Amino acid sequence: SNAPRSSTTSRTFTTTMHNKSRLNADMVNPHVRAAEYAVRGELAIKAEDLRDRLEAGEKLPFDHVINANIGNPQQLDQKPLTFFRQVIALTECPDLLSEENLPVTKKLFPSDAIERAQVLLKEIGSVGAYSASQGVMGIRKNVAKFLEERDGHPADPADIYLTAGASQGVHTILHILIANPSTGCLIPIPQYPLYTATLAMLNGRAVPYYLDEEKAWSVSMNDMRDGLEKAEAQGTDVRSLVVINPGNPTGNCLAVEDMRDVLRFCKEEGLVLLADEVYQTNTFVSDRPFVSFKKVYRDMCAEDPSMEGLDMVSFHSTSKGMIGECGRRGGYFELTGFDKDVRDIIYKSVSITLCPPVSGQILVDLMVNPPKQGDESYPLYNKEYSHIYNSLKERSQALLSAFKRMEGVDCQDAQGAMYLFPRLTLPQKALDAAAEAGKTPDAFYCLQLLDATGVCMVPGSGFGQKEGTIHLRTTFLAPGTEYAERIVKFHEDFMRKYKD
Numbered sequence: 001s002n003a004p005r006s007s008t009t010s011r012t013f014t015t016t017m018h019n020k021s022r023l024n025a026d027m028v029n030p031h032v033r034a035a036e037y038a039v040r041g042e043l044a045i046k047a048e049d050l051r052d053r054l055e056a057g058e059k060l061p062f063d064h065v066i067n068a069n070i071g072n073p074q075q076l077d078q079k080p081l082t083f084f085r086q087v088i089a090l091t092e093c094p095d096l097l098s099e100e101n102l103p104v105t106k107k108l109f110p111s112d113a114i115e116r117a118q119v120l121l122k123e124i125g126s127v128g129a130y131s132a133s134q135g136v137m138g139i140r141k142n143v144a145k146f147l148e149e150r151d152g153h154p155a156d157p158a159d160i161y162l163t164a165g166a167s168q169g170v171h172t173i174l175h176i177l178i179a180n181p182s183t184g185c186l187i188p189i190p191q192y193p194l195y196t197a198t199l200a201m202l203n204g205r206a207v208p209y210y211l212d213e214e215k216a217w218s219v220s221m222n223d224m225r226d227g228l229e230k231a232e233a234q235g236t237d238v239r240s241l242v243v244i245n246p247g248n249p250t251g252n253c254l255a256v257e258d259m260r261d262v263l264r265f266c267k268e269e270g271l272v273l274l275a276d277e278v279y280q281t282n283t284f285v286s287d288r289p290f291v292s293f294k295k296v297y298r299d300m301c302a303e304d305p306s307m308e309g310l311d312m313v314s315f316h317s318t319s320k321g322m323i324g325e326c327g328r329r330g331g332y333f334e335l336t337g338f339d340k341d342v343r344d345i346i347y348k349s350v351s352i353t354l355c356p357p358v359s360g361q362i363l364v365d366l367m368v369n370p371p372k373q374g375d376e377s378y379p380l381y382n383k384e385y386s387h388i389y390n391s392l393k394e395r396s397q398a399l400l401s402a403f404k405r406m407e408g409v410d411c412q413d414a415q416g417a418m419y420l421f422p423r424l425t426l427p428q429k430a431l432d433a434a435a436e437a438g439k440t441p442d443a444f445y446c447l448q449l450l451d452a453t454g455v456c457m458v459p460g461s462g463f464g465q466k467e468g469t470i471h472l473r474t475t476f477l478a479p480g481t482e483y484a485e486r487i488v489k490f491h492e493d494f495m496r497k498y499k500d
């Protein structure tokens with residue numbers, strides 16, 4: 001109405017009221033509704049509730065909750081690498097580098113941190129500005145240089161895409177690969193549920209291939225082939241294959257021979273290989289050092305040119321390793337192969353979300369180009385890095401030995417990554433109690449463990465496991481061995497309570 005407004009006038013709009021109900025869960029995208037991500041599922045939610053109750057002063061059988069459900073090192077006691085934070089701080093507050101402030105800044109920051117921040121800011125401009133969608137070129141050049149030094153084969157900055165963590169990279173690539181509801185992707189079982197959750201949201205098909213627990217979780221080519229053939233017989237158009245190396249949740253590091261078999265299989269079957277290598281510096285056994293799929297592939301092409309023509313995406317992240325800067329959301333993927341038209345579509349896809357976090361990009365630069373011998377910051381960097389590495393290795397061994405002491409628990413060595421994936425053999429009474437509670441045996445055990453000890457692990461079913469087996473996934477990030485003893489004690493009580 002055009003009537004003059006007054007404090008009492010209320011404008012009324014006469015429209016035909018649509019009798020639409022308010023949005024409810026049945027109205028949202030059913031594929032997103034169907035997706036599951038156990039790392040932050042029922043157990044994690046309950047752990048947060050217990051933490052809140054402790055903070056509110058409630059008395060529980062433990063005085064703090066330990067999140068062993070997620071590989072989040074700095075949530076526990078891991079400290080950030082000093083040099084990385086110094087460079088990030090300087091790039092976030094460029095006034096510290098002004099002529100006027102530099103004399104004071106030099107008293108607070110090492111010269112190589114100041115120099116690195118100046119070089120980065122010259123490349124980036126402001127960390128508050130959008131960068132190129134693929135990421136800052138200077139940083140991508142450093143990633144390419146790192147890859148050349150790591151693998152001994154050429155790497156091109158044009159093949160490098162910086163991402164908001166590896167998660168965003170995985171989502172981008174799967175989003176492009178899943179062309180329709182019958183498109184499938186071969187996924188290792190057990191796997192990190194980013195893959196099955198993303199495939200569910202994209203309405204694609206997760207095609208399982210089982211890792212061989214008896215062979216330290218190595219890949220079984222027969223199982224991979226069976227998985228492919230079974231899926232194709234059901235009308236699935238399998239277009240890609242995921243390998244996680246070192247493995248999450250299994251901690252296995254693949255032998256080069258197995259990697260060659262996987263590459264040959266992908267070439268023969270025309271599959272895009274997604275090589276998730278975020279744990280490439282989390283390796284603990286000397287006879288299984290990390291070797292990239294890119295290196296093995298290039299070596300194979302040099303021996304046999306008929307291997308050329310494979311399409312592969314390799315993922316890395318600043319969330320893992322000895323860096324553990326999960327919240328920064330830094331990462332990248334490297335494209336190997338790919339038709340130019342497909343690359344244009346990948347670029348278009350990443351351009352829609354403008355650019356990855358610039359501070360995450362800076363962290364990628366630091367990850368691939370850390371202080372070197374002779375640099376002012378190298379002694380401190382090396383000391384911190386070695387301390388973190390050694391403590392992760394010790395903690396993996398301490399928790400593994402605790403599991404090996406537990407009745408009915410069998411656990412493969414942690415060759416790498418941040419996790420253990422023990423297998424449990426539980427008494428029938430425990431299985432019956434779980435069924436009675438409407439829970440899977442692994443979830444039942446994890447819930448009881450959490451209630452009794454405050455230690456939050458994730459049921460193996462959240463990662464996939466062979467029918468009839470029972471596993472748990474835990475990180476070994478928590479400090480000390482006290483919590484491992486809590487787990488041992490709980491297990492003894494649990495097995496006594498449900499003894500057949």
Ligand SMILES: Cc1ncc(COP(=O)(O)O)c(CN[C@@H]2CONC2=O)c1O
Pocket residue numbers: 039069070071072164165166167168192194244248276278316317318319326330331
């Ligand atoms: C194998 C693997 N790939 C990708 C990611 C994603 O990492 P960013 O997006 O942070 O780069 C993770 C994270 N690991 C999850 C997070 O913590 N615990 C886990 O199992 C992972 O384990």
